[in-house]
Amino acid sequence: MMSEWQYRTPGIPDDKFIRGQIPMTKEEVRAVTIAKLRLNKDSTVYDIGAGTGSVTVETALKAVTGTVYAIERDAEGVDLIQQNIDKFSIDNVEVISGTAPAVLKELPPVERVMIGGSGGQLKEILAVVDKKLAMGGRVVINAITLDTLDLARTELARLDYEVEICNLAVTRTKEVGNYQMLDGLNPIYIICGEKRCQDEAR
C-alpha cells in the first residue's frame, strides 16, 4: 500500500493528518522538533502525550527499523493516532493508551524521547525517562506554557543534561480576498536535553 507521504523530508503538511479537537503540532514546529530529536534509522522512541500522532508519524517514518511507543491518555487521541498511522501505512508504532510515567515502566530502554504533553507529571516523567534513556540519548520537550518551560529547564539541569532551548514563532499568511494577511501561530518553546556520556559528566 502506498503511504500518504512519499517524500524523504519531514514537515508533512498539517492537512494531510486526520484531526480532531485535539491541538496538533504544526508542520513548521514539527520539522524543527524532528530535527532536534536527531533520529537514527533504528531508534527506539517514546512519544509521550502523542496527541493526534503527527509527531509519531514523522518519527516512525525516520526510525523505520526502530519502534515508536506513542503514549496518549485521551481516548480521542488514541483513536486519531491509530487512524493517522493507518493513513500513512506505518507499522513500527505501538500505541499505548495510558498515562506517563506509569506506562513507561513496562517499556524497553529508549534512545529518543519526545514529550508533547505531560498531564502535569513532567517531573515524574523525566525521572523515569532518565532511568530508561541511553547515554547520549535525547529528550525533546515542546512547551506551550511558561510553567512547562520552567519545569523542563529545572529538571533537565538537575539531571545534569546538556540543555538547549529555542522558541519558535511562526507566522503564516492567509489569503483574505486578494490580501495575504499575517496569521501568527502561538509561539512554542522547544527544550532539548542530552544525557551526557559518563566521561562528559561535570
Added chain:
Amino acid sequence: MMSEWQYRTPGIPDDKFIRGQIPMTKEEVRAVTIAKLRLNKDSTVYDIGAGTGSVTVETALKAVTGTVYAIERDAEGVDLIQQNIDKFSIDNVEVISGTAPAVLKELPPVERVMIGGSGGQLKEILAVVDKKLAMGGRVVINAITLDTLDLARTELARLDYEVEICNLAVTRTKEVGNYQMLDGLNPIYIICGEKRCQDEAR
C-alpha cells in the same frame, strides 16, 4: 569514510559546518526550508546562492540518488561549499562557480529549486527556473529583506504558481553566567511556490 552526520533527520547543528564570513542559514530555519522543499530520494535540485553550502549538504543527504547543483558566485562561498561537501562525505553535488540565471541554462531539468540568494536577479532567475522546472515541482525562496519577499510573491503569482508563505522567528537562549538570555535571530520569510500541473492551471 564516515560522514560528519549519521542521523536521518535534517537540521544539522550550525557548528558542524565550516563557516566563513558568509551568513549561514541557521539550523532551525534549515530544518523548515528542507521540509518545504519536499525532497525525493532521486530529486534533481538547484541550490541557487548556496552560500556556505549548509542547505546544499542537507539537500544532498536526502536526495541521495539525485543531483544537487550548488550555484554560488562568491569565491569564498564556492570554497566553503566544497569543504562542507567533503566534511560530510557527499558525492552527489556539483558545485558551480558563477551567476544565476546565466549558469542555469546549461543545467538539466529540475524538480526542486532552493533560492537562498539571488544577487538582485530574482525575477530573471525565476523566469529561467520556470522553464526548467517539472510540473508539480517546487521553488523555495528564503527572504531576509522585504524587497525579496515582495518580488518573490509578485513573480510567483505572475507565473500562476501555488504560493505559501511563512515567517520564522527563532529565539535561542544563550548562557550568560548562570542566566539563559533570550537571543533573537533575524526573522526570515520562507516563500514556497509549486508549479501547477496542466489540469490544475487556473
Added chain:
Amino acid sequence: MMSEWQYRTPGIPDDKFIRGQIPMTKEEVRAVTIAKLRLNKDSTVYDIGAGTGSVTVETALKAVTGTVYAIERDAEGVDLIQQNIDKFSIDNVEVISGTAPAVLKELPPVERVMIGGSGGQLKEILAVVDKKLAMGGRVVINAITLDTLDLARTELARLDYEVEICNLAVTRTKEVGNYQMLDGLNPIYIICGEKRCQDEAR
C-alpha cells in the same frame, strides 16, 4: 465628568473599550503606534479607518487642544467610536461617517495621520494626505497584510518621505488552570513616513 482613564500614559487596557465585531488595535500595539505618531498638545490628526476608536481615544487624550478627525465607513464602527469617545469623556474628536479619501477633501490641513484601515484605497488616500500634510508631518500605517505593507512602502518612497518600518509580535500569557499559556497575537507592521521639510528634500 470623570474620564475612564486617569493616567497620563497611553496603552489603555483593551477591556476598557466598548468593543463590537470589529477588530481592535491591541494595547501594546496601540502604545507603539501612539509613540510613532509623536503627538503635540495641539496636533490636528486624521484617524483613517478608526475602527472601534481605540487609537482615536488615545490620540485625543494627548492632542487635547487639537482636533482628531475619526473617519470610518462602517456604521457599527462609527457607533462604537462615538460610544468610546463618550466613555472617555472626550470632546476634541469629530467623527466622520464616510470613505477616505473622499471625505478628506473637506478637512483642514493636518499634522499627523493614522491609517488603521484603507478599504483598498491606500494609494489614493496617501496622495490626498500628502496634499494636506504639513512639512515635517507624520503618517503612521498599521498593516496586517503583506499587501498593505508593500503598497505603503512603495507609495511613501514615491512621495520621498523618510520611512521607518517595524514589526511587532506580541505574545501574551493566558491563565489556563494553573498554567501561563503563550498566546501569540497576530504580528503587525507599523510603517511611519515623515514628510521632509523643503530643505531636506533629496
Added chain:
Amino acid sequence: MMSEWQYRTPGIPDDKFIRGQIPMTKEEVRAVTIAKLRLNKDSTVYDIGAGTGSVTVETALKAVTGTVYAIERDAEGVDLIQQNIDKFSIDNVEVISGTAPAVLKELPPVERVMIGGSGGQLKEILAVVDKKLAMGGRVVINAITLDTLDLARTELARLDYEVEICNLAVTRTKEVGNYQMLDGLNPIYIICGEKRCQDEAR
C-alpha cells in the same frame, strides 16, 4: 531651556539619548513599558537598574510633579543618566548611585516601580519594594533572561499581586543598499504586578 523632546507621547527615538556601552531599552519596548507603568502626573517612581536612563527620562516627562528615583550601581550608568537628564532638561529625577535593595530603605513610599536590572537580587528587591509600594501600585519588570522571568513570576505570585505578562518581539528594517533587511531585536518579557487593594485580596 528647551527640552530635547517636545512631544507629549513616549517612545523617544533611541538616537536622541546619549549612549555608552550599557544596553538601552529600545524605543518600542520603552513605549510599552511606560504604558504598563500607568503613570500619574504626580507619581513617585523607583527606576531600579536605570542603565542609560532612557526609561527614567520618559517616566520623569510623564510624572512631572512627582519624583523619579533612578538607581544604578554602575558608575558609567550613573554618569549617562545624569547626562540624559540634562539633555532632556528634567528636574524631577534623583539619581542614586548604589545597589538595590540596600538603597531603597532610605527612600519614601512609592506608587510605581520599574525594574530594568536587579543584579541578581530580584527576590530581595521585590521584598523591600512590597513594603514601600502603595495599594494599587504597580511594578513593571523587563526580563531578558528566562531566569528573571521565572523569578519575577514566582515572587509576584507569592506576594499575591495581580500579574500580567507579555513578550515583545520587535523587528526593524535596516536599509542595506536598496533593500529593507529584517533586523530582529532581542525579544523581551514585560512582567507587570499590581498590588491588590485590601478588599481585593484573595
